[in-house]
Amino acid sequence: MSISSSLNAGVAGLSANATRLATISDNIANSGTYGYKRVTTDFENFVINQARGSGVYSAGGVRASTSRLIDEHGPLVGTGNALDIAVAGRGMLPVTTAVSLNATTGERPLMMTTTGAFRPDADGILRTESGLVLLGWPANADGSIPILPRDTIAGLQPVVINANQTAGDPTTSMNLGLNLPATETEAGRSGSTLPLSIEYFGNLGTSETLDISFTPTIPGTGSSNTWTMVIRDSAQGGAVIGDYTLVFDSTRANGGTLASVTVNAGGAYNATTGNLDLTVAGGPITMHIGSLGDANGLTQLSDSFAPTSITKDGSPVGNLTAVEVDDNGYITATYDTGFTRRIYQIPVVDVPNPNGLISLNNQTFQVSPDSGSFFLWNAGDGPTGPIQGYAREGSATDVAAELTALIQTQRAYSSNAKVIQTVDEMLQETTNIKR
Structure with a gap:
C-alpha cells in the first residue's frame, strides 16, 4: 500500500x-x-x-x-619541534603500536599515519603520546642505507635516539696542501728536515697524529728540486707507513708542481688521482698530495714552508645535541664536536587506493583488500610527497x-x-x- x-x-x-x-x-x-x-x-x-x-x-x-x-590533506602547521613530522602530499608514515614491541610471538602490525608528534621515551624509542612507534630503516656505520625489500616490513625497525648517545667518526681521507721552499734544495744549503704533524681520529674516537718529515736533497751544484717525504703513525709507535721521493718541476709551464713521485716504502701513489694509499693502525687512509702538474697539491715555490690547505674528515667522540629529519626522510644526528651522522631513513608508505584503507583510532590506518598492497617509497619519489620536520598536518x-x-x-x-x-x-x- x-x-x-x-x-x-x-x-x-x-x-x-x-x-x-x-x-x-x-x-x-x-x-x-x-x-x-x-x-x-x-x-x-x-x-x-x-x-x-x-x-x-x-x-x-x-x-x-x-x-x-583519506586522500584529502589538511594544511601543514609549523611547530618548534624537529620530530613533529608530516608527509607533504601523498603517502603515510610507517608506525606500529608500543604494545607490539614486547610481543614474543607474531610480527609487528604495520599501521600508517600522515603525521605525528614523536618524542623519545625512556628507552629512546620515538613514539607519540598515544603509543604510536615510528618505524624506519637503520643506516650503516658510513651513513648509507642498506638495500632492503620494499613490499614487506622485514627491514623496518623502531627508531631509537638516545639523548646520552655519543659517537665518533674515524678519519678515512685527508688533503695535504702545502708549499716547500725551493731554495732549500740548492747547493750549499744545510739540508735541514722540515717537520709537520697532522691529527687524525682513530676508530674509537682517539686522537692520533701523522708525523711527516720533508728532507731536501742537496746537490753539488745547482738545485735538485727533490725531497724525501717520510710519514710515521703515532698509533703504531712512530712506525714508518710511507717513504716517498718527490721531484718538482722547474719548467716555465709547470714550475713548482710535482713532476714525479717515487714510492720507496709504504702505500702506492696514484698519479691520476694524486692520492697516497696509507695504512694506519685503524685501517686505510687516503691522503691527497696532488697529481702530477697539479698546483692545488704539494708545491715547491719561493723560500717559505707553508701549509696552504690541510683538511680531513672524521671527528672526535661527541655528545648528541640535535636530531632533524630532511625532505627525503633521512634522520641526521648532530654532535657537539660538529660531526653529523645519518642514522635512519623513514620511508613513505603508499597504496593504490588510500580511501580503501581501514580506519583505526588515533588517525591510523591499515591495509585492506580494497586499498591494495603497500609499497615503501623514498620520500618524494614516485607518487609520494616529501617528509616535513617541524610540521604537523592539520584536520581536513x-x-x-x-x-x-x-x-x-x-x-x-x-x-x-x-x-x-x-x-x-x-x-x-x-x-x-x-x-
Whole structure:
C-alpha cells in the first residue's frame, strides 16, 4: 500500500539524516585534531516498483553510506619541534603500536599515519603520546642505507635516539696542501728536515697524529728540486707507513708542481688521482698530495714552508645535541664536536587506493583488500610527497562547510518527521471512516 510505503520512506529518511548528523558531529568534534580525515555521507535511493504506467507507486526510501576521505590533506602547521613530522602530499608514515614491541610471538602490525608528534621515551624509542612507534630503516656505520625489500616490513625497525648517545667518526681521507721552499734544495744549503704533524681520529674516537718529515736533497751544484717525504703513525709507535721521493718541476709551464713521485716504502701513489694509499693502525687512509702538474697539491715555490690547505674528515667522540629529519626522510644526528651522522631513513608508505584503507583510532590506518598492497617509497619519489620536520598536518575538516551541512540535515530531518506526521494523520482519517 502506497501510504505504508510513505511511512517506511519517512523512517528511512530519519535514519539516513541521523547518520549524516553523526558524521557531521564527528567532523566538527575533530576540527582541531591533527591528521584527521573527514567523513562524508552519501544518500542512495531504493526503487520498489519499476512497472511503468501501473498507476501505483511505492516509496522505497533512502539509504545512507559513509566514506572517509583519506586522500584529502589538511594544511601543514609549523611547530618548534624537529620530530613533529608530516608527509607533504601523498603517502603515510610507517608506525606500529608500543604494545607490539614486547610481543614474543607474531610480527609487528604495520599501521600508517600522515603525521605525528614523536618524542623519545625512556628507552629512546620515538613514539607519540598515544603509543604510536615510528618505524624506519637503520643506516650503516658510513651513513648509507642498506638495500632492503620494499613490499614487506622485514627491514623496518623502531627508531631509537638516545639523548646520552655519543659517537665518533674515524678519519678515512685527508688533503695535504702545502708549499716547500725551493731554495732549500740548492747547493750549499744545510739540508735541514722540515717537520709537520697532522691529527687524525682513530676508530674509537682517539686522537692520533701523522708525523711527516720533508728532507731536501742537496746537490753539488745547482738545485735538485727533490725531497724525501717520510710519514710515521703515532698509533703504531712512530712506525714508518710511507717513504716517498718527490721531484718538482722547474719548467716555465709547470714550475713548482710535482713532476714525479717515487714510492720507496709504504702505500702506492696514484698519479691520476694524486692520492697516497696509507695504512694506519685503524685501517686505510687516503691522503691527497696532488697529481702530477697539479698546483692545488704539494708545491715547491719561493723560500717559505707553508701549509696552504690541510683538511680531513672524521671527528672526535661527541655528545648528541640535535636530531632533524630532511625532505627525503633521512634522520641526521648532530654532535657537539660538529660531526653529523645519518642514522635512519623513514620511508613513505603508499597504496593504490588510500580511501580503501581501514580506519583505526588515533588517525591510523591499515591495509585492506580494497586499498591494495603497500609499497615503501623514498620520500618524494614516485607518487609520494616529501617528509616535513617541524610540521604537523592539520584536520581536513572545513567547519563552515560542516555547519552548512548541519543546517541542511536539520531541515531534511524535520521534513521527514513531517512526512511521518502526515501519514499518521491520514491513517487516523482512515480509521475514522468506520465510525
